[in-house]
Amino acid sequence: MSLPVIRIAEAGKYEGQDVELRGWLYNKRSSGKLHFLQVRDGSAIIQAVLFKGDVTPELFERADKLGQETSLIVRGTVKADRRSALGFELGVKDVQVIQEARDYPITPKEHGVAYLMEHRHLWLRSSRQHVILRVRHTIEKAIRDFFDQDGFTLVDAPIFTPAACEGTSTLFEVPYFDMGKAYLTQSGQLYMEAAAMAFGKAYCFGPTFRAEKSKTRRHLTEFWMVEPEVAFMSLEEDMVLAERFISFIVQRVLEKHEKELVDVLERDVSKLKNVVPPFPRITYTEAIEYLQKAGHPAKWGDDFGGDEETVLANQFDRPVIVHRYPAEMKAFYFRHDPANPQVALGMDVLAPEGYGEIIGGGERESDMATLEDRIQKHNLPMDAFKWYLDLRRYGTVPHAGFGLGVERTVAWVCGLHHVRETIPFARMMERITP
Amino acid sequence: MSLPVIRIAEAGKYEGQDVELRGWLYNKRSSGKLHFLQVRDGSAIIQAVLFKGDVTPELFERADKLGQETSLIVRGTVKADRRSALGFELGVKDVQVIQEARDYPITPKEHGVAYLMEHRHLWLRSSRQHVILRVRHTIEKAIRDFFDQDGFTLVDAPIFTPAACEGTSTLFEVPYFDMGKAYLTQSGQLYMEAAAMAFGKAYCFGPTFRAEKSKTRRHLTEFWMVEPEVAFMSLEEDMVLAERFISFIVQRVLEKHEKELVDVLERDVSKLKNVVPPFPRITYTEAIEYLQKAGHPAKWGDDFGGDEETVLANQFDRPVIVHRYPAEMKAFYFRHDPANPQVALGMDVLAPEGYGEIIGGGERESDMATLEDRIQKHNLPMDAFKWYLDLRRYGTVPHAGFGLGVERTVAWVCGLHHVRETIPFARMMERITP
Numbered sequence: 110m111s112l113p114v115i116r117i118a119e120a121g122k123y124e125g126q127d128v129e130l131r132g133w134l135y136n137k138r139s140s141g142k143l144h145f146l147q148v149r150d151g152s153a154i155i156q157a158v159l160f161k162g163d164v165t166p167e168l169f170e171r172a173d174k175l176g177q178e179t180s181l182i183v184r185g186t187v188k189a190d191r192r193s194a195l196g197f198e199l200g201v202k203d204v205q206v207i208q209e210a211r212d213y214p215i216t217p218k219e220h221g222v223a224y225l226m227e228h229r230h231l232w233l234r235s236s237r238q239h240v241i242l243r244v245r246h247t248i249e250k251a252i253r254d255f256f257d258q259d260g261f262t263l264v265d266a267p268i269f270t271p272a273a274c275e276g277t278s279t280l281f282e283v284p285y286f287d288m289g290k291a292y293l294t295q296s297g298q299l300y301m302e303a304a305a306m307a308f309g310k311a312y313c314f315g316p317t318f319r320a321e322k323s324k325t326r327r328h329l330t331e332f333w334m335v336e337p338e339v340a341f342m343s344l345e346e347d348m349v350l351a352e353r354f355i356s357f358i359v360q361r362v363l364e365k366h367e368k369e370l371v372d373v374l375e376r377d378v379s380k381l382k383n384v385v386p387p388f389p390r391i392t393y394t395e396a397i398e399y400l401q402k403a404g405h406p407a408k409w410g411d412d413f414g415g416d417e418e419t420v421l422a423n424q425f426d427r428p429v430i431v432h433r434y435p436a437e438m439k440a441f442y443f444r445h446d447p448a449n450p451q452v453a454l455g456m457d458v459l460a461p462e463g464y465g466e467i468i469g470g471g472e473r474e475s476d477m478a479t480l481e482d483r484i485q486k487h488n489l490p491m492d493a494f495k496w497y498l499d500l501r502r503y504g505t506v507p508h509a510g511f512g513l514g515v516e517r518t519v520a521w522v523c524g525l526h527h528v529r530e531t532i533p534f535a536r537m538m539e540r541i542t543p
Numbered sequence: 544m545s546l547p548v549i550r551i552a553e554a555g556k557y558e559g560q561d562v563e564l565r566g567w568l569y570n571k572r573s574s575g576k577l578h579f580l581q582v583r584d585g586s587a588i589i590q591a592v593l594f595k596g597d598v599t600p601e602l603f604e605r606a607d608k609l610g611q612e613t614s615l616i617v618r619g620t621v622k623a624d625r626r627s628a629l630g631f632e633l634g635v636k637d638v639q640v641i642q643e644a645r646d647y648p649i650t651p652k653e654h655g656v657a658y659l660m661e662h663r664h665l666w667l668r669s670s671r672q673h674v675i676l677r678v679r680h681t682i683e684k685a686i687r688d689f690f691d692q693d694g695f696t697l698v699d700a701p702i703f704t705p706a707a708c709e710g711t712s713t714l715f716e717v718p719y720f721d722m723g724k725a726y727l728t729q730s731g732q733l734y735m736e737a738a739a740m741a742f743g744k745a746y747c748f749g750p751t752f753r754a755e756k757s758k759t760r761r762h763l764t765e766f767w768m769v770e771p772e773v774a775f776m777s778l779e780e781d782m783v784l785a786e787r788f789i790s791f792i793v794q795r796v797l798e799k800h801e802k803e804l805v806d807v808l809e810r811d812v813s814k815l816k817n818v819v820p821p822f823p824r825i826t827y828t829e830a831i832e833y834l835q836k837a838g839h840p841a842k843w844g845d846d847f848g849g850d851e852e853t854v855l856a857n858q859f860d861r862p863v864i865v866h867r868y869p870a871e872m873k874a875f876y877f878r879h880d881p882a883n884p885q886v887a888l889g890m891d892v893l894a895p896e897g898y899g900e901i902i903g904g905g906e907r908e909s910d911m912a913t914l915e916d917r918i919q920k921h922n923l924p925m926d927a928f929k930w931y932l933d934l935r936r937y938g939t940v941p942h943a944g945f946g947l948g949v950e951r952t953v954a955w956v957c958g959l960h961h962v963r964e965t966i967p968f969a970r971m972m973e974r975i976t977p
Contacts, residue, residue, distance in 0.1 A: 116743065131940070132743070151740075207938075230930045233737060233738065249699075253684070260552075262677060264667075268750050268970075284716065286754075286973075308673075496662075504647075506642075536701055541705045542930070543930035
């Protein structure tokens with residue numbers, strides 16, 4: 110009998126028909142003459158119902174004993190079932206067991222996080238991880254769609270970078286043939302500045318690395334970042350781009366995953382629905398004043414920690430853009446505000462609900478002499494920046510951009526406390542397995 | 544005067560209107576009362592025509608002396624011009640110079656490749672590199688669109704991997720905190736097998752690394768690879784997926800870039816138009832027989848070099864799939880052919896015109912005992928594969944997949960001799976700059 114082999118997510122197209130499903134046993138329960146097998150195939154979960162009268166006694170008996178994650182092929186009739194999340198169930202006619210799984214290490218009971226992380230290759234199969242990683246997929250796709258539709262050219266930044274531009278303390282080193290050491294990129298920004306001069310609008314999107322000796326819930330050693338850079342763009346336009354971009358991502362996730370976010374992750378999606386332009390904008394100086402009024406011992410020149418970011422963000426019902434930070438706090442390449450050289454034309458976007466900074470960016474210094482001067486003042490090796498200075502030597506133009514971290518964005522959108530669940534195989538100071 | 548600020552590529556929408564363009568001087572020529580400025584902005588190039596009678600004498604005089612890559616803002620009227628590639632030119636009313644560039648290092652004359660690679664941050668601005676990197680963008684987008692539309696979930700594979708699974712000779716090592724060494728990934732396949740068991744259909748797409756001491760025109764130390772993996776997929780279905788996939792990519796490039804491929808890269812696109820399913824399929828054994836008849840000293844058990852691949856591919860007008868290689872030649876995880884255990888259920892896709900292997904893949908061994916046996920025979924550390932064996936222990940199913948290298952695909956589609964131009968910032972044994 111040659112039945113259509115279908116994926117569970119498309120079962121609705123086959124209502125009333127006999128089909129074949131291939132997947133794994135996710136869960137099961139029995140009630141007398143009925144076994145209810147929850148079968149997953151990676152696209153969705155369906156309830157496959159075995160009625161004692163419909164199958165052989167051997168099969169009915171065996172089905173009761175199948176272990177979680179047994180691989181199987183199920184044949185039967187697709188039927189509407191309004192009670193289920195899928196809307197359909199399968200009236201089983203036959204089950205073919207591929208492999209009986211025994212003692213699957215991840216059971217519906219509670220496991221510790223370290224145990225689950227060590228079993229990440231299996232943990233990926235659970236419903237909760239499924240939703241998170243599908244949201245990640247949607248976010249990554251939305252990121253690319255946004256920039257592709259907006260006339261940006263994808264210009265992959267290199268992972269191996271030559272010089273330790275801003276100190277080596279948080280860089281991973283790699284012995285590189287006879288050339289000494291290469292360093293794993295922390296940001297593609299400098300390369301995107303070259304790309305913006307070539308393509309006008311460019312972005313990169315790939316893994317970046319930070320060898321920070323930090324074990325907080327916001328740190329991974331390997332994380333994905335998207336970095337757009339645009340020629341002739343000002344800080345004000347950069348902020349508009351950032352708010353359009355974030356809104357696009359969040360609304361796309363809601364379109365595709367609202368139900369799962371609510372049902373599986375218990376996310377309060379009303380907070381995500383607010384994420385539409387315009388975002389509130391406050392200067393760093395205003396932010397400090399606010400913190401002081403709120404009783405925080407912050408003073409002008411201090412960096413914000415997680416607590417300060419949360420206090421600032423809690424004033425608003427959507428992300429807030431903080432701009433014009435003290436120039437001293439920012440990297441050498443930021444343009445300073447002509448109206449007030451004490452501050453740099455940089456901006457951060459802070460997510461609501463305590464999820465912290467998800468975007469950092471701003472306008473870059475485009476004047477060569479100023480930039481040379483900064484490189485000297487920061488005691489950076491001029492030679493390593495020769496190519497970067499070429500961008501100011503040959504047809505320099507104002508330009509700006511930003512970077513968005515994927516994992517923090519996924520954590521915020523999904524409402525997760527820790528970033529370790531936001532990436533398929535998290536890498537942290539104490540973890541490089543599986 | 545507030546004119547619409549437009550990108551050159553969309554000039555056609557503004558015919559007859561005054562607009563503002565922002566970009567760089569790509570080239571120029573003069574003829575008495577006219578200066579013809581080729582202005583690029585990263586989206587396209589437009590000819591901006593200065594008529595002596597239309598602008599101030601100072602501007603007309605200055606325009607004649609502007610150096611290549613001078614950054615400027617040009618205002619004028621968009622006019623149809625059938626002779627130009629764009630179809631439009633600009634009748635200039637005003638030019639505002641942002642920075643006069645002098646002695647731009649890359650002139651229209653010939654430069655050596657080493658010189659150009661050292662100036663890659665500027666070389667990106669040239670028309671030829673523009674076309675290649677736009678084709679790369681289109682290929683990368685087509686790759687994602689293909690899998691996203693086909694129900695695959697993007698599951699990013701980790702870059703840091705723990706064990707040196709198949710010998711360390713071509714792996715880059717990274718000192719990793721107190722955990723000893725991590726290695727940069729050569730392939731996400733093993734992780735995608737875990738992902739396929741979770742999502743049914745999964746793919747990863749990111750940079751991969753190979754520390755090969757090789758300086759050939761086909762080698763980069765850092766290159767991008769896409770790796771789909773599908774549960775319940777056979778070798779035959781894997782070949783169908785591969786040919787559908789490659790055809791999709793090539794036809795998408797032709798849709799978007801046929802003219803540029805012909806005009807700028809002088810690509811014979813008739814050879815690309817043939818790239819539609821079905822692709823010819825030959826077994827490795829048939830391939831050896833063919834080579835022997837063609838006078839090559841190949842014998843059963845030999846690997847194919849570039850010469851052999853070219854001879855094999857030249858028989859066909861589209862890519863050819865070579866399958867069922869000697870099991871001894873293939874990695875431990877390949878399933879052996881039940882009908883002939885001497886051969887593995889692997890396949891390679893060879894591009895036409897001497898571009899060599901662009902896809903390698905096949906069916907994976909799904910039986911745990913067989914796989915354990917292989918790991919032992921290959922003297923691989925069983926402990927490092929414990930998690931991988933879990934995939935066979937808990938609900939194993941037949942599965943298959945493949946990997947496609949982006950740079951070789953770009954080289955083939957663009958007709959490039961060397962892969963170094965196929966990636967924005969190439970990394971090779973002797974190059975990690977700029």
